[in-house]
C-alpha cells in the first residue's frame with residue numbers, strides 16, 4: 001500500500017489555510033491542518049476539514065454538459081466552448097456588454113480568477129464580475 005502526504009492550500013475560500021492531504025494508493029482519504037503556519041496555526045474550519053471529500057464524489061462533473069431540448073447531454077470540450085463563445089457573443093451583440101456577468105469560484109487559483117476577470121473586462125467589456133468568497 002502506498003501512502004502520500006501533500007501540503008496544499010484549502011480550496012474553499014480566500015483565507016488560504018494550509019493543510020495536509022493524506023492519500024492511500026492514490027486516493028485522498030483525509031485532510032489535516034498544518035501546524036507549522038501562521039495562517040491557520042493547526043486549525044481548519046468544517047469546510048476545510050472535509051476538503052478532500054468532493055474529489056472522488058460520484059456526483060462530480062468530469063465532462064461538459066449542454067442542455068438540448070430541456071435535457072443535459074454530455075459533450076466534448078471544443079463543442080462546449082464553441083457553444084459558450086457563440087452564445088455570449090450573441091447576447092453581447094443583441095443586449096450589450098453589461099447584459100453579461102461572470103462569477104468565479106474560490107476553488108480556482110488566483111491565476112484562474114485573474115484570467116476570468118480579464119476575460120470579463122477585456123474580452124467582453126463588462127465589469128460585471130464577482131466571486132463566491134464575497135457572498
Ligand code: SF4
Pocket residue numbers: 010011012013014015016017040043044045046047048049
Ligand atoms: S479552512 Fe475554512 S477558513 Fe480556512 S481556507 Fe478553508 S474554508 Fe477558508
